[in-house]
Amino acid sequence: xxxxxxxxxxxxxxxxxxxxxxxxxxxxxxxxxxxxxxxxxxxxxxxxxxxxxxxxxxxxxxxxxxxxxxxxxxxxxxxxxxxxxxxxxxxxxxxxxxxxxxxxxxxxxxxxxxxxxxxxxxxxxxxxxxxxxxxxxxxxxxxxxxxxxxxxxxxxxxxxxxxxxxxxxxxxxxxxxxxxxxxxxxxxxxxxxxxxxxxxxxxxxxxxxxxxxxxxxxxxxxxxxxxxxxxxxxxxxxxxxxxxxxxxxxxxxxxxx
Numbered sequence: 001x002x003x004x005x006x007x008x009x010x011x012x013x014x015x016x017x018x019x020x021x022x023x024x025x026x027x028x029x030x031x032x033x034x035x036x037x038x039x040x041x042x043x044x045x046x047x048x049x050x051x052x053x054x055x056x057x058x059x060x061x062x063x064x065x066x067x068x069x070x071x072x073x074x075x076x077x078x079x080x081x082x083x084x085x086x087x088x089x090x091x092x093x094x095x096x097x098x099x100x101x102x103x104x105x106x107x108x109x110x111x112x113x114x115x116x117x118x119x120x121x122x123x124x125x126x127x128x129x130x131x132x133x134x135x136x137x138x139x140x141x142x143x144x145x146x147x148x149x150x151x152x153x154x155x156x157x158x159x160x161x162x163x164x165x166x167x168x169x170x171x172x173x174x175x176x177x178x179x180x181x182x183x184x185x186x187x188x189x190x191x192x193x194x195x196x197x198x199x200x201x202x203x204x205x206x207x208x209x210x211x212x213x214x215x216x217x218x219x220x221x222x223x224x225x226x227x228x229x230x231x232x233x234x235x236x237x238x239x240x241x242x243x244x245x246x247x248x249x250x251x252x253x254x255x256x257x
Contacts, residue, residue: 059160060167062143062176070180071146073188080185084192090175090257093190093202096243097210098174099252103242104214106135110170110254114161137161139177170254182220183213197225211240 066087077083090098102109108116112134119132133141140160145153164173183193190213194202198209205213212225215236228236246252 056163059144059163063168063172067143067176067180070142070188072142072182073180076182076186076188083186083188084196085188086191087179087189088191088202090171090255093175093178094205094210095252095256096207097190097194097202097205097213098178098255099243099246100207100210100214100239101174101178101217102135102252102255103246104211104239105138105217107242107246107251109135109174110251114165134161135177136164136173139173139180140164142180143176171257174255181217183216184220184224187220193225207240207243208236211236211243214239 069085073083073085106116108118114134114136116132116134119134122132137157140157141147141153144160145156168176178190180188181190182188183190184196187193187196190202193213194200194205194209197213198205200209209225212228215228215232216223216225223232
């Protein structure tokens, strides 16, 4: 008789699945473990580092990028409806115009680092009857700041001017200055000035025309280079002689190509 063989099987009971716990990301865990005061201190530290770097880059940028406009152009454009302004490179500006601007506004332009200490001492001795701003300072004012005399503006100008001297070439400073300076009601830059007042491009300005344009820079809204008063005509003659002297003394080496 055949023996019946039996196989004993053990059925394993299925264990109930455990509920998965939500995992916390490392970043969230790290940030939650950092005290708020420490996070604020870290943010303040990066602000102290990043803000000066950003400002430095912003001040240095016009050394290679032409400023599209200035605050004065914008405000005058709103007041008048429009302004005349066309940017021209230094090569398109007559060298005599470059020298005339320097002779009229800053004869020691190539010799100082942004501040003419001799002119400042002279202005103080004269009780402020005349200004001592260099072309660099005026460029800073025209490009980055606003017009008018105020201590906050002068303080910012004093801070920005050395940075400009450090990061821009003298030739670039003069180029920007001649392209953003105001030469009359709604007339900005030497291209618009030469065409408006004398009907010629800036490359064709004569020594007399260049000197006439240079002497109106301190007060362009009330002076007409094509119709100078006897006093301004004498001043223009001095500027023309000064421009010739600057060329003879090689004081134009820092800005002439």
